[in-house]
Amino acid sequence: MSAKDVIIALDFPTREETLSFLDQFPAGEKPFVKIGMELFYAEGPQVVRDIKARGHKIFLDLKLHDIPNTVKRAMAVLSRLDVDMVNLHAAGTSEMMRAALEGLTRPDGTRPLLIAVTQLTSTDAAALKNELLIDTPMAETVLSYAKNAAASGLDGVVCSPLEAALVKERCGADFLTVTPGIRFADSAAGDQKRIMTPEKAGKSGCDYIVVGRPITQAEDPVAAYRRAVKDFWG
Numbered sequence: 439m440s441a442k443d444v445i446i447a448l449d450f451p452t453r454e455e456t457l458s459f460l461d462q463f464p465a466g467e468k469p470f471v472k473i474g475m476e477l478f479y480a481e482g483p484q485v486v487r488d489i490k491a492r493g494h495k496i497f498l499d500l501k502l503h504d505i506p507n508t509v510k511r512a513m514a515v516l517s518r519l520d521v522d523m524v525n526l527h528a529a530g531t532s533e534m535m536r537a538a539l540e541g542l543t544r545p546d547g548t549r550p551l552l553i554a555v556t557q558l559t560s561t562d563a564a565a566l567k568n569e570l571l572i573d574t575p576m577a578e579t580v581l582s583y584a585k586n587a588a589a590s591g592l593d594g595v596v597c598s599p600l601e602a603a604l605v606k607e608r609c610g611a612d613f614l615t616v617t618p619g620i621r622f623a624d625s626a627a628g629d630q631k632r633i634m635t636p637e638k639a640g641k642s643g644c645d646y647i648v649v650g651r652p653i654t655q656a657e658d659p660v661a662a663y664r665r666a667v668k669d670f671w672g
């Protein structure tokens with residue numbers, strides 16, 4: 439399956455702030471959104487249901503990483519939420535990813551998309567080598583994790599847009615690339631290290647770009663979202 443969309447990272451501390459952010463969009467405009475640890479830990483699963491009920495597609499970004507049995511059981515719980523995409527860390531191994539897929543699959547055979555984080559977009563080459571003690575270059579490391587995810591039956595990976603073309607080339611056009619680390623040319627990078635503009639990400643073949651602060655902290659978030667969509671589609 440191939441897709442292309444802009445996902446807004448709803449990194450807010452409360453339900454109230456999140457809904458008032460979403461209220462800025464006209465009734466007919468329902469962006470694909472990402473709920474991460476901050477909002478989920480603060481408000482729990484009900485906020486997921488509330489946002490889904492408003493008509494948004496949801497990427498639940500909890501990045502599970504634990505022993506296979508624990509991840510399988512946690513995924514079974516997440517499968518009861520009507521979300522469109524969930525994720526885990528590929529570093530948890532292929533055994534963990536296969537267990538996750540099993541846990542996530544509902545009795546009727548349906549499930550949300552399952553995506554594996556390769557290397558966080560806040561990690562640069564120096565941190566990879568000196569702190570994580572991985573001597574393999576970043577792109578090769580990401581590709582190796584992506585191949586493990588593909589072989590385990592997952593639907594795609596979270597990687598930086600810098601690695602998306604390589605992942606698509608080697609894992610297949612249908613293997614999804616979900617790419618944070620997106621910055622407009624005039625945005626601050628902040629803690630993100632492996633970054634790209636929406637326009638270049640679109641040209642690099644990314645399926646989904648994940649954009650947080652460049653939209654949520656913009657003076658006019660709706661205009662910033664529309665700018666990201668327009669640039670991404672080219």
Ligand SMILES: O=c1ccn([C@@H]2O[C@H](COP(=O)(O)O)[C@@H](O)[C@H]2O)c(=O)[nH]1
Nearest residue numbers: 447474557558559618619648649650651
């Ligand atoms: O490698 C990763 C994995 C996840 N993220 C998440 O994406 C957004 C990015 O937000 P920005 O404000 O645009 O930096 C954020 O929720 C991260 O948790 C990531 O950045 N990198």
